Amino acid sequence: MNITTETVKEIDGVKLHQIKTDKYKTNTIVWKMKAPLSKDTVTLRALLPHVLESSSAAYPTTAKLRAYLDELYGASLYVDLSKKGEYHIISMTIEMANEKFLSDQTPLLRKAFELLSELLLHPLSNNGAFDREVVESEKRTLKQRIQAVNDDKMRYANLRLVQEMCKDEAYALHVHGELDDLPLITESSLYHYYEKALAEDELDLYMIGDIDTNEVEQYVRELLPLKTRPIKEASIARANDLIEPETIKEEQDVKQAKLNIGYRTGITYGDPEYSALQIFNGIFGGFSHSKLFINVREKASLAYYVASRLESHKGLLMVMSGIDNNSYGQATSIIEEQLEEMQKGAFTEEEITQTKAVIQNQMLETMDTARGVAEVLYHNIVSQQKMDLTEWMNGMEAVTKEDIITVAKKVQLDTIYFLHGKEVQK
Amino acid sequence: MEQIAFDQLQEKLYYEKMANGLDVYVLPKNGFNKTFATFTTKYGSIDNHFVPLDKNEPVKVPDGIAHFLEHKMFEKEDGDVFQQFSRQGASANAFTSFTRTAYLFSSTSNVQENLTTLIDFVQDPYFTKETVEKEKGIIGQEITMYDDNPDWRLYYGLIANLYHHHPVKIDIAGTIESISHITKDMLYECYHTFYHPSNMLLFVVGPVDPEAIIAQVRENQASKSYSEQPAIDRIFDQEPQTVAETISTLRMNVQTPKCMVGIKTNDASQQGAEMLKKELSLNVMLDLLFGKSGQHYNDLYREGLIDDTFSYDYSQESGFGFAMIGGDTSDPNKLAEKVKEILLQSTNGANWDEAALQRSIKKKIGGFLRALNSPEYIANQFTRYSFNDMDLFQIVPFLEKLTLDDINEAAKELISEERMSVCQVLPK
Numbered sequence: 001m002n003i004t005t006e007t008v009k010e011i012d013g014v015k016l017h018q019i020k021t022d023k024y025k026t027n028t029i030v031w032k033m034k035a036p037l038s039k040d041t042v043t044l045r046a047l048l049p050h051v052l053e054s055s056s057a058a059y060p061t062t063a064k065l066r067a068y069l070d071e072l073y074g075a076s077l078y079v080d081l082s083k084k085g086e087y088h089i090i091s092m093t094i095e096m097a098n099e100k101f102l103s104d105q106t107p108l109l110r111k112a113f114e115l116l117s118e119l120l121l122h123p124l125s126n127n128g129a130f131d132r133e134v135v136e137s138e139k140r141t142l143k144q145r146i147q148a149v150n151d152d153k154m155r156y157a158n159l160r161l162v163q164e165m166c167k168d169e170a171y172a173l174h175v176h177g178e179l180d181d182l183p184l185i186t187e188s189s190l191y192h193y194y195e196k197a198l199a200e201d202e203l204d205l206y207m208i209g210d211i212d213t214n215e216v217e218q219y220v221r222e223l224l225p226l227k228t229r230p231i232k233e234a235s236i237a238r239a240n241d242l243i244e245p246e247t248i249k250e251e252q253d254v255k256q257a258k259l260n261i262g263y264r265t266g267i268t269y270g271d272p273e274y275s276a277l278q279i280f281n282g283i284f285g286g287f288s289h290s291k292l293f294i295n296v297r298e299k300a301s302l303a304y305y306v307a308s309r310l311e312s313h314k315g316l317l318m319v320m321s322g323i324d325n326n327s328y329g330q331a332t333s334i335i336e337e338q339l340e341e342m343q344k345g346a347f348t349e350e351e352i353t354q355t356k357a358v359i360q361n362q363m364l365e366t367m368d369t370a371r372g373v374a375e376v377l378y379h380n381i382v383s384q385q386k387m388d389l390t391e392w393m394n395g396m397e398a399v400t401k402e403d404i405i406t407v408a409k410k411v412q413l414d415t416i417y418f419l420h421g422k423e424v425q426k
Numbered sequence: 427m428e429q430i431a432f433d434q435l436q437e438k439l440y441y442e443k444m445a446n447g448l449d450v451y452v453l454p455k456n457g458f459n460k461t462f463a464t465f466t467t468k469y470g471s472i473d474n475h476f477v478p479l480d481k482n483e484p485v486k487v488p489d490g491i492a493h494f495l496e497h498k499m500f501e502k503e504d505g506d507v508f509q510q511f512s513r514q515g516a517s518a519n520a521f522t523s524f525t526r527t528a529y530l531f532s533s534t535s536n537v538q539e540n541l542t543t544l545i546d547f548v549q550d551p552y553f554t555k556e557t558v559e560k561e562k563g564i565i566g567q568e569i570t571m572y573d574d575n576p577d578w579r580l581y582y583g584l585i586a587n588l589y590h591h592h593p594v595k596i597d598i599a600g601t602i603e604s605i606s607h608i609t610k611d612m613l614y615e616c617y618h619t620f621y622h623p624s625n626m627l628l629f630v631v632g633p634v635d636p637e638a639i640i641a642q643v644r645e646n647q648a649s650k651s652y653s654e655q656p657a658i659d660r661i662f663d664q665e666p667q668t669v670a671e672t673i674s675t676l677r678m679n680v681q682t683p684k685c686m687v688g689i690k691t692n693d694a695s696q697q698g699a700e701m702l703k704k705e706l707s708l709n710v711m712l713d714l715l716f717g718k719s720g721q722h723y724n725d726l727y728r729e730g731l732i733d734d735t736f737s738y739d740y741s742q743e744s745g746f747g748f749a750m751i752g753g754d755t756s757d758p759n760k761l762a763e764k765v766k767e768i769l770l771q772s773t774n775g776a777n778w779d780e781a782a783l784q785r786s787i788k789k790k791i792g793g794f795l796r797a798l799n800s801p802e803y804i805a806n807q808f809t810r811y812s813f814n815d816m817d818l819f820q821i822v823p824f825l826e827k828l829t830l831d832d833i834n835e836a837a838k839e840l841i842s843e844e845r846m847s848v849c850q851v852l853p854k
Binding site for chain 2: 024026063069071073076095102133140252253254255288294304322323353360365367369370
């Protein structure tokens with residue numbers, strides 16, 4: 001087993017995490033900016049990284065910037081946004097070839113840091129405003145990105161469930177922002193927010209590859225001089241008290257109906273019971289040996305996909321499935337029965353062992369990709385923990401059947417969302 | 427056992443052909459936790475007209491049968507193979523493409539047991555009338571799921587426009603109607619024709635001892651009796667040069683229109699080095715025309731005709747090959763017109779120069795190195811390349827040798843208005 005060793009150092013405002021390994025042909029930098037999720041900033045944050053990655057002062061057009069990336073052996077540059085609990089996280093990733101595998105041995109890592117610095121600290125701007133044309137064209141693309149969820153019914157059903165389930169919480173906000181806010185954003189309001197985010201966000205940089213850690217530290221000091229700042233904590237939205245479950249049915253022109261069910265667990269990443277919750281999820285619906293797959297798909301032939309997953313920093317359990325318009329009653333009752341079976345302890349020691357093995361396997365596989373390493377280690381930042389992989393493995397190993405039953409009993413149905421076509425028989 | 431070293435990439439590949447014809451490749455990847463293995467047959471959705479093993483007359487089988495067979499391989503008399511893999515800490519899966527059916531697992535422990543499970547379950551079919559009937563409901567939901575997916579419909583819609591007869595135009599999963607005709611006897615017939623070891627390739631990549639892996643497979647295969655199989659007779663109709671439809675429009679429940687332009691090649695007979703050179707030349711050419719560092723991409727983006735869903739690609743298999751360019755757009759007619767115009771005027775060679783070519787080649791080399799971080803990429807692509815007599819590890823040397831003449835020649839050969847078609851998905 002190859003356990004990843006992370007060295008962490010705070011360099012003023014940037015927490016630098018280095019993972020030295022020679023298993024990749026590339027070196028990867030993942031830059032993270034974290035702030036509480038809020039209605040006021042969600043659309044600004046969704047737009048900002050796309051403006052930053054489209055050009056800079058030195059590369060004033062996308063064509064020039066992309067030509068430079070191509071020159072650097074197709075360095076890849078991409079940004080994305082995620083919600084982790086009540087936080088909204090901007091990521092920017094630069095991955096570039098390690099020159100030892102090229103016939104051309106020009107060092108590339110310093111260039112990667114220079115580029116990151118250029119994009120983050122020297123955007124194309126003038127008098128406290130971004131370039132107007134860039135902002136307008138990125139607003140247009142963001143609008144299409146927000147709307148795209150409507151054209152992918154699997155994602156749409158998931159989004160609608162979260163909107164209904166968390167309607168009074170920041171968590172209901174769309175990760176790509178809200179359409180209504182878009183027209184209000186200007187090149188100067190976005191620039192103003194950019195300065196604020198750079199001054200106030202919690203900043204983490206993950207460096208994964210065959211690197212010299214002192215050299216990388218020097219690059220961060222020199223090229224990303226950012227002041228220390230206090231960490232802003234999100235207010236935890238609601239306590240897990242007694243829930244009155246709701247059912248929402250929506251009709252659209254679809255052939256396959258989507259059944260998405262949300263539960264609250266009250267357990268989040270870093271809680272002592274989180275390992276047991278992961279194993280619960282694995283036996284219940286996480287895998288192709290799970291109760292949902294066996295009973296909804298293999299036995300009843302109702303679905304092609306049926307699975308459950310955890311929103312780990314929010315404490316939610318989500319079931320998703322695509323079924324026939326007329327299978328609502330049968331599918332919901334089979335799913336409900338499976339949860340009751342879990343709560344009664346109707347699962348074997350073998351299922352527990354099997355699930356532990358598969359979850360541990362999944363974790364080790366995730367640690368084989370540079371992006372996976374950064375994502376796994378970043379859980380510690382969001383949850384303010386310092387768990388390493390060995391502790392995680394041991395925590396998983398120690399879970400007993402009783403622990404899983406205890407957790408199962410905390411799982412409470414919150415909302416059933418059903419998107420169906422016109423053919424449904426009432 | 428042969429060893430093939432790639433010094434620049436610092437990789438070493440191990441190979442042996444088993445007595446029954448099975449090709450086995452192992453690529454050790456030290457430092458990785460995961461071992462990934464694929465067991466693939468050269469049999470996909472296009473192989474629907476063939477002479478079955480030990481018969482003389484060709485048969486036509488229902489659309490979607492290769493994919494149906496893939497689903498049914500996981501069920502055995504004593505239960506479900508997924509269960510066995512997860513007891514051994516592995517995750518297993520399978521997929522069917524136009525030309526291949528692949529079974530795979532990944533695991534970070536019990537690699538030897540998992541490998542035996544993989545080989546044994548694929549080499550031991552078990553179909554009954556009841557299990558075949560039960561699967562129709564599950565696959566029916568899979569088909570319905572894709573029916574609602576506009577990107578999927580756009581892609582298959584465009585292929586159906588490009589081809590008159592070639593079975594690549596048929597949906598891989600078939601239709602609810604076509605799969606209703608599938609019986610267990612048909613599944614056995616397809617199985618025995620296409621799952622002979624001499625039509626298959628096993629690839630293992632991960633922190634493994636290559637000699638031990640190859641010895642294990644050798645012993646496993648020696649314990650099973652296979653009689654020698656003649657080459658499989660697959661039948662394809664003659665395909666005209668022109669496209670079947672120049673444009674088609676699908677009305678769906680979407681907010682944003684989608685548009686793709688396709689061109690089919692007039693000659694998909696190449697294999698080996700010739701095919702590798704053609705595929706790489708055409709992909710570099712498309713990158714020169716439509717890449718983010720080029721003028722066209724930036725003009726189209728500024729005009730609001732494309733967004734970050736825009737993509738372009740050329741791929742070929744024995745018997746068919748096509749380029750596809752497009753994505754979400756606010757104006758599907760204008761985008762189609764512009765893309766066609768860019769393609770048609772490109773054959774004069776004015777769109778590229780030596781500097782742009784070298785830049786694009788560098789980009790592709792870097793992209794290939796990045797892909798080599800992925801065991802899944804290596805196993806799946808190596809198999810695809812091998813089934814077409816190409817060598818995945820020759821990509822970099824071939825890229826380094828490409829010239830502007832190669833690009834011009836490839837462009838002239840591919841681009842012709844009569845082989846272009848447009849597919850659009852529009853809001854209802």
